[in-house]
Each structure stands twice: as C-alpha cells, then as structure tokens.
Amino acid sequence: MHTLQLLLAGFAEVFKPLDLLMMFIGLLVGMAVSIMPGLGLVMGVVIALPFTYGMALEPSIILLTAIYMSGTYAGCFTAILYRIPGEPMDVPLLWDGYAMTQRGEAAKALGWALVAALTGGLVSTAVMTTLATPLSEFALKFGAPEYFAAVFFGLTTVVALAGTSIPNALISLFLGLLVATIGTDSTYGIERFTFNLPILSNGVPYVMVLVGMYGFGEILIKLGQSLHVEVPPDRASTKTRFPSFAELWELRATFIRSTVLGTVLGAVPGAGATITSFVSYAIERQYGRRGSKIGTGIPEGIVAPQIASTASVAGHIVPLLTLGIPGSGATAVILAAFLLHGVQPGPFLFENPESTLIVYTIMASMFVAVVGMCMMGFVWIHVVVKVLTIPQGVLAAIVIMFCLVGAFADRNTISDMWMIVIFGTLAALFERYRFPVSPMVLGAILGPLAEDSYMRSMITYHKDWTVFFTQPIAGGLMVLSIVSLSYPVVRSLLARRREMAVATEYPDL
C-alpha cells in the first residue's frame, strides 16, 4: 500500500510539464540513436548528460531513463523493416522479423514487437518497483565487506559476460580499477600516480573514461569500419498491425518466460540488453513450443528478444537506486547524473521522504516512458526511420563534438577534453587487440567504491581478508562471483574437450 501511494505521488510529479517534456525528448533521442547502426543507447545517454548540468535532478534522470528505455525498443523498426540492426541487441529480431517482412507481414511483425516491448517494460518495472523498498532495506544491512563483495560480484559478472577471452577482460577490468586509483588518496591524502601533472592531481573522473571509451572511441571505430547505410524509408511499409487476443494467448508461455528472464538477467551486473536479448532468443529456441521453427519468421523470435531487452531496463535501474551500483554503461551515466546533482544513489535514498519521492518519480516515469515509446513507435515509425538517411560522417562529427564539448562543460577545463581523446584512442586500440571495453569502464566507475569498502574492511577487521568469506551475505556473494567467473572457463574447457573428441573420432574433418 505504501509503495502504491508513493508511486501515485511519483506519477503526479511525472506529469509536470518539464518532466513530461524531458521524457518526450528522451524517448525521441533514444529512438534516433538506437536506430542508427553507428550509435547506440549508451551513446544517447552520454550525449544527453551535459544537458542535465543545468537541470534539476528529477527531469535529468527522467531524460536519461527515457533514452535508455526507448533505446531498447526502436532498433526493432530497422531490424524488421530493412534488416539493419541499430544495436547488437536487435540482431535476434532481424532473423524472424525480417523473414516476416519478406513474406509481406511487416506490419504484423512490428505489432508483435510493440506488444512485446510494452509487456516487458510494464511487467518488469512493476516487479522492480515492488522490490525496491525491500531491496533497499536489505541493502541497509550491508557493511564494508558486503559492499566489497557486491562490487566484486558486479565486476566478475562483467568479466564473465564480456564475450571475449577472460584474461583480456580481466586486464581491461584491472586497468579500469587502476585508473580509479590515480589522484589523491582519500584515506591518507597522498598523491598516487600523478607524476606531478596537474591534469592528474584531482584524479580521472569516471565520466571521462565512460564518454571517452563509449562515445568518442566508439565513433572512431565506426569511422574506421567505414559503415555505410543505404535505406529508402518507405512509408507504406511502416504500418503496425496488432496481434489478436487469440494469437497473444497462444504465445503466453513465451511472454512469461521472456519477461521473467529479462527482469532477472537485467538485475545481474554486466548482463545488458544485448545479453538478455540473445539469451532469451536461445532459450525460446531450446524450450519454446515451436523452438525448431525459430529463425524462419515466427512471432516467438520477435517477442522473446524484444521483451527481454526492454525488461532488462528496470532490472538495471533498481539495483542502481537501491544499492548505488551501476550494472551497465547506461546506468553508469545515470549514476553520474545523480552524483553531479550531489545525490548518492543507494539505500539511504529511501530514508527521507523527499529522496524517496524522487525514486518513485523515476519508477513512475518508467511506466509512462514504456507507454509513451510504444505510442510514438506506433504513430511515428516513418519519421523515426528517416534518421537513417543522415550521412555517417556528419553524424560522427556531431557526436564527437557532443563528447568533447560536453566534457569541457563539466568542469570548464580543456584537460577533460584531452582525457576524452586519450580514452577514446585507448578504446580503439582495445577493439583492435580484442580487449573488451565494458570491464575497464565499470572498473573505473566501481573502483573507488571497491577500494573504499576494501580499506574499511581491512581497517575494521585488522587486515583479516577472510571476512569477505565468513560473513553470510558477503560470503554468498563471493561464492556467486567465483561461480560466475568459473562458468566461462568451464564452458570453454568443455567445448575444447568436445572439439578434441570430434577431432579424434573424425581425423579427416
């Protein structure tokens, strides 16, 4: 009841003109960036971040959350209509979506995607809103060892899900943690790795790492890949036709399975919309009633990944609000917006009525954003897909300018622009040598929290490192971390064993 009252109060806030305007802009920006193959939803929130400097906290977070939410949906338009995935998360959508388009069922495919996004977004937001207060009460029991274990779990899952070699992901993560140590140490007040350079004495703000590697670096890579998109947006093919109730009822198991999967996986740090989308598609293929037909152009192949990717948004936002731990690039930017306004997300947000209202306003905004993006998608697909006609070079130039000038605007110093270029170049080198970028970015973001909780644990427990394993919550999280880190290694070893068995059995292959 208490949650419902807070949520209603949140809705009242969301419908204030400025908040609504920010949501509208956010939904539009999210749609535009998720459609362009060169951009993405993380880039969208990165670009929007400088505009939040002069705003109040509520409209800022509403803007960024709306970009995040619609960024998981609009990519389906171009994936289904033109076989152009705006983001990796949209790849599973084109297998069945484009197949339906080729059969002349584009409107139906778009209708399925819309219903899936609506269901995934609303159900997941409702579940996570209900869990927010209990989660924050649970988080209040966290001491330094528990916080360290929670961060450690987040970092290990990011490494495990980085999708490349584990050692490369670990090196990337450690480099991120190392970057976070640059500057003046908070406990002893001594300078570390500053080399007497003024640019480094205040440390490296993680926003610069994030904008540099996800924004500037990503554009460098895209320019280097000479991505060229040629699409004749055809208004006739951009209509949406909803599935009937009978058709929806037939797919009830897919809806339930994918919503649960998206919400749960979304709460796992590192498992962004892309991972949830692929996993949901794979699960549907394996366990779905018509699993063997997936890939030939059936609605299950659209519903499963679309529900999961939209459901993952609430799964990511709520741990950020309740624990203060961002699990993805987009939530890291949202955390940056909180910090820029002098608010630290975490369980203490729920302790006073004013900040609790902010939390529930954000939750309410997510409900409105889901409905809003679906309405906008239904009415304006033909307008939104026009973004594809903007030349890539022009788009790249504009995004680079947003990254550089946005960095300058943060502290009015050119040093931050140099940092953007340095980290952007590093991201391009990472891509060249197959090092994943996400672990480094999350390492730089979570590094200070990890070091702080590690130091406090060591001071409180007199250098007894076993405390991370002997305390029940911390120990449980550490075991989960070990399992998540071992899983890809075990999977790789099993795959290797299978390959060797095949090679022995069929030496001519």
Place this chain on the structure above:
Amino acid sequence: MIPYALVFGVAAFLLYRANHFEFTAAADQIGPDNWPKLILFMIMATSAFEGVRRLLTARNIRSGPAAVPIVESPFEREHADMRIVLTCVAASLVYLALFEIVGFFFDTLVFVMALIWIGRFRRFWTALAISAVTTLLFMLVFMRVIFVALPIGIGPFEWLSTSLMRLLGVH
C-alpha cells in the same frame, strides 16, 4: 603478444612507483599503496599468463593442428581501419591544441569539416554549411542555455569571436 608485454611493462613501472609512495601508515593497518599494488600484481600475473599462453598457442599452430581457439564474442565486429582512426585522433589533437588560441568557433568549424571529410562525405559546400550550422548551434546551446564559457581565442580570433557572440546575443 605485444599488448601483453606492454601492459606488463607499464604495470611493473607503476609497481616500482607504488613502492615509493611516501606515507606513514598506522600500526597494524594497510597503507594507500596496498590496493594499487594488489591491482598491479594481478595485471602483471594476467598479462604474463596470457602472453605466454598465446606464445605457446602460436607455436602449436606452427607445429601442428592441436591449437584450440579461444572463446570469442558472438557478435564479433570487423576491425577498424587504423589509418582512419589515427587520422581522426590526429585531427582531434590539433583541434585541442588550437582550442584556446583560435577560439571555439573557428577551431570547431574546421574540425567538424575535417571529421565530415574523414567520414567520407565529400560535398564541400554542404559540409561547410553543416559544420557552420553545427558550430553555431553548439555555441548557442552551450553558451546561452548551459552557460558554459567556451574559449574565444586570442588576438584577431578574440575580436571575431566576440563579434559573432554579440550577433548571437551571447554576453
């Protein structure tokens, strides 16, 4: 192999620096060097392990078919052309070097043009118009809406920038 050797070398150097942090730690407590050293040890161990592993794998490939590929991402991307990437980085470095001398407007105008050209858009007048509009919009939004003091340059550039700002209504 080279990236791992490089990472190992940098980590070893930073470890040396971390050993020379000057501080007085309380008795029975860890110092500010503990956490960075822990990270640096892990970087060195991981890069040494992976470097050696790749070296041995490369030898196996040369000597027979026993090499096994590492697990790769399900959505691998094509490599970026490093010449284009480096050109773009070089343009950015020049842009930043001239940022406070030439001022935001002229520096950005040329930089945006350069980026559009690097992005293979070769219609000169259209590119010039786009970069002029983009630069002016950035000036308007950042100087008038977000109140950021973008550099106006020195000497004649300062005079030109201030005249332009006056035209845009920026004070």
